[in-house]
Amino acid sequence: TIPLESRQIWKKFSLGEFGDKQEFQQEFVRHVETSLARSLYNCDDLAAYQAASQAVRDRLVVAWNRTQQKHTLTDTKRVYYLSLEFLMGRALDNAMLNTRTKQYAREGVKDFGFRLEDLIEQEPDAALGNGGLGRLAACFVDSLASENYPGWGYGLRYEYGIFKQKIIDGYQVEQPDYWLTYGSSWEIPRNEISVDIMFYGYVRHYTDDEGVHRRCWEGGDVVRAVASDFPVPGYGTANVNNLRLWSSKPAQEFDFAKFNAGDYINSVSEQQRAETISAVLYPNDNFDSGKELRLKQQYLWVAASLNDIVRRFKKSKRPWREFPEQIAIQLNDTHPTLAIVELQRIFVDLEQLPWKEAWDLVVETFGYTNHTVLPEALEKWPVPMLENLLPRHLEIIYDINLYFLQEVEAKFPNDRELLSRVSIIEESQPQQARMAYLAIIGSHKVNGVAELHSDLIKKTIFKDFVAVYGGDKFINVTNGITPRRWLHQANPELSDLIASKIGSGFVKDLSELRHLEKFADDEDFQRQWMLVKHKRKEKLAALVKSQSGVVLNPDHLFDIQVKRIHEYKRQQLNILGVIHRYVELKQMSPEERRKMTPRVSLFGGKSAPGYYMAKTIIKLINDVGKVVNNDPDMFDSLKVVFVEDYNVSKAEIIIPASDISEHISTAGTEASGTSNMKFVLNGGLIIGTVDGANVEITREIGEDNIYLFGHLADEVEDIRHKHKYGGVQVGKKLQQVFDFIQSGALGDPEIYTSLLHSIKYGGDYYLVSDDFDAYLEAQHTINHDFKDTKEWARKSIVSVSRMGFFSSDRAIRDYAEGIWNVEPSPVEE
Ligand code: 73E
Secondary structure (H helix, E strand, O other), X not given: OOOHHHHHHHHHHOOOOOOOHHHHHHHHHHHHHHHOOOOHHHOOHHHHHHHXXXXXXXXXXXXXXXXXXXXXXXXXXXXXXXXXXXXXXXXXXXXXXXXXXXXXXXXXXXXXXXXXXXHHHHOOOEEEOOOHHHHHHHHHHHHHHHOOOOEEEEEEOOOEOOOEEEEEOOEEEEEOOEOOOOOOOOOEEEEEEEEEEEEOOEEEEEEOOOOOEEEEEEOOEEEEEEEEEEEEEOOOXXXXXXXXXXXXXXXXXXXXXXXXXXXXXXXXXHHHHHHHHHOEOOOOOOOOOOOHHHHHHHHHHHHHHHHHHHHHHHHOOXXXXXXXXXXXEEEEOOOOOHHHHHHHHHXXXXXXXXXHHHHHHHHXXXXXXXXXXXXXXXXXXXXXXXXXXXXXXXXXXXXXXXXXXXXXXXXXXXXXXXXXXXXXXXXOOOOEEEHHHHHHHXXXXXXXXXXXXXXXXXXXXXXXXXXHHOHHHEEEOOOOEOHHHHHHHOOHHHHHHHHHHHOOHHHOOHHHHHHHHHHOOOHHHHHHHHHHHHHHHHHHHHHHHHHHOOOOOOOOEEEEEEOXXXXXXXXXXXXXXXXXXXXXXXXXXXXXXXXOOOEEEEEEOOOOOOOXXXXXXXXXXXXXXXXXXXOHHHOOOEEEEEEOOOOHHHHHHHHHHOOEEXXXXXXXXXXXXOHHHHHHHOOOEEEEOOOOOHHHHHHHHOHHHOEEOOOXXXXXXXXXXXXXXXXXXXXXXXXXXXXXXXXXXXXXXXXXXXXXXXXXXXXXXXXXXXXXXXXXXXXXXXHHHHOOHHHHHHHHHHHHHOOHHHEHHHHHHHHHHHHHOOOXXXXXX
């Protein structure tokens, strides 16, 4: 250890926060001239972005170290959030705002001839996720840091994030998203932190010195997982947490046998294949493709993370029984479920703990969050695949299952049906391991992500487990969003306006928004409020103009649906409704048409590359846009836009610009939704079904401030049954739309046959026909209400003032108190 005097000297040179603009500028120039090896004469926006980022990052790293040191010294309980996806978006703006250095940076770069906004735009999105699940993880790490919890994220460092979407001739075309072309300024490579991970091999049985029969996994291929750290700054705190992402690399011990046999090229190239494990994010949202490479990703990530966690625990020299007092691990969906098996293997095979003792520690450590009830998204791994890739883990799964089924048998004797229903192993051809069941059995708490969803899983997919464990194991933690990115950063205009009335405390404590309600009737404030909305609609219009050439009028009603394209989210309901409106408008005289509320229908979102129906929906939207936007009759009435390549950065422009946004999933299918919260927080009203978090949003903001329609979740099963045996009744209005499409008015109707047939003759699984008229009616009410600007503004202000509950800070506190049992541990500033 360093002697006291030396420490004092050291501290004198340690980096503090920027005290003024000059300190920022000094660091900026130093990074341009040394780290980037450039000069005044060849510093472009990209270089300036990198220098600014590195200047800010350096401060984060110092605070990061202090935070980690404090948490290690005080030996506080840590929480680890295991997620295959972290949809972080850009980091610079967020880091400047969280550390309150944006002003210095803005003025600092301005002196050098740069606009900070241009530099911010240089950063590629860290798009290591598909949609809501990955973005939730990103909001959660922000809130963990902001609420001073010792919490780390663990994930994979994909070299290719979610693909970039191009629209060509109305169709989605995927392009690779190599986000590391210029490296990442936010990444701290940790080449010294690596874990060797085994695949394949066999299980050796042996008897140890004490005569105990033991098993050991060996003889497999080894791949190396190498760590990279990304600092996660909290807002208004000196705490900086860690996001650790693993890359796969060839292990040192490459194939010497082959090498010596003279097959040099092959011995090297086979090792290169190791790198493919973490190379690319699977682009499926709410869908399980069951590929071996995905299983390898899951195991590499989970095994590396657990090795890291256990190594850290061992340093504390505590006995194993204190493991769950020191460590909580949250499983973001079933993707990391192998962590349960891996920890049990570490305890039993490597640390030689008795099975039962080990298992109790495992269950106390883990919590499992379920995000979906869609059957096609529930992970199952074929037993033969597990047996081949992870032979010892399969044995452990069998043992976990055996002990669990014995428990069930003791509680419900002679119920063989029940045993087969709850078995981890599904008796199909081939057999499959049901990962959700394993996650439930290996966790002490299971949570859904909104009230309706948490109730639904107890009544449907996990019903038998509620019978076995009782209801207390199953809880709800309603999702939330970080007000930093989704209000303060994305919508500074609104954030400032709110702060002018109630101060800026809401950025850290969103419940303070309630003080805004008393200004809801203030006409002057209403005008300022709508002016901000107008400005943000102009900003979105500028984006749309630059990308597609379509000119939008910011006075028109902006109706927005942005999210992954999925039949259950029902973009088809939206676009069929738009076509209906178009047909109606076409039949009117110009005078009649002028009385109608002019609208912009804006869509955005990616389809999984292999999802034919979703791709057809994208094509339909674009074809409608082409016809409508080129029809002179529609110039002042209707525009239809598909925004290419919807991502986090575009969301930051799109979300503040909505008058209405659509959250119209078939009731019971959207577990929560989180963009619904973002839109309302930004003063948009929503049209939605009684699904996911829409239910709680309605409860908080009041029924008068939301446009709900459609059948309820508990009616859906019966309706599907009716469809199946009595056929689907397509109403007059929907039939009109079908006829219009089939007339060829949008182009070759063949293209849409499968889509229309899935509704009319295919059982209409998502109840488009059943909800169509109610949907049109809700839109009709919206058209009417939008004309009363004052009343609209009042609803908007009241809604925002009641959104405090939906902060991810609240969600994180719910997890901390209800599942993790961890305390905040603030670092002194
Ligand atoms: O309702 C959303 C929810 O808001 C849900 O569909 C989404 O998670 C959000 C956050 O809780 C979700 N994504 C996935 N499952 N649920 C998923 C499944 C497999 C692969 C990728 C994503």
